Amino acid sequence: MTEKMASLGNLVAGVAHEINNPIGAFNSAADTLKRCIERVTQIVVQSETGNEIQENVHYQRAVQLMNNTTDNAVVAGSRVTRIVESLKHFAHLDEADYQQTDLHAALDSVVTLREHDLGERIAVVRPYGDLPLVICYAAELNQVFMNLFSNAVDSIEREGEITIRTERDGEEVIVSVTDTGEGIPPENLDRIFDPGFTTRGVGVGLGLSTVYRIVQKHGGQIDVKSRVNEGSTFTIQIPIVAQGADE
């Protein structure tokens, strides 16, 4: 439960932050537009002819500003839409649902909901392969991707890159998350999946034990390769028709 609460808390804090930015942009756009409208109204009232209005540089500037500001508002609006879509992707999934799942949509949602941590600092590349829909506990695999991606983000102190690669291999799918972060010392490699193992000040050390449990439950496998100061790759392999609860 703690683990779930911690990740939910993280998610909510992240989303709040993530939505705040475009909302701020939106509010400031509304403010600018209001001032432009006042300005234009004033110019119209004070002018004798249409020509006079059109030739007024203040009018021209106001129109230009209104165009740019509207563009900004549209960008901010679609950003919020994207975040809400990603949230829905997480929220509509019932824990118990064993269902056909688009893993790329799940991975994209994870990236969208973590964008506030990435900024200009971390580039994300997604060489996705051709994946079929996978039958799995979708909400749980979302959690797996969120935990692996969050760890990748945490591992990069300054600038770096995260690569999310997917491919089909026969009756299985392979998803790997590679970071150019700090890497894992060999003596820790055996312990990272232990519940409570963490080297992060604020960490609770439950991310990877959760990942491990969920991958096992789906009849899959997880593998990690890491080099200190170079980065890490976590690879999971899941059957396309993942093991269900009663199989």
Ligand SMILES: Nc1ncnc2c1ncn2[C@@H]1O[C@H](COP(=O)(O)OP(=O)(O)O)[C@@H](O)[C@H]1O
């Ligand atoms: N991508 C990664 N790069 C470097 N270290 C990692 C990575 N993923 C996990 N680790 C190590 O494994 C530990 C356990 O990870 P996790 O179970 O997610 O717990 P937490 O993130 O709360 O510390 C981390 O504290 C870190 O030492």
Ligand SMILES: [Mg+2]
């Ligand atoms: Mg973690």
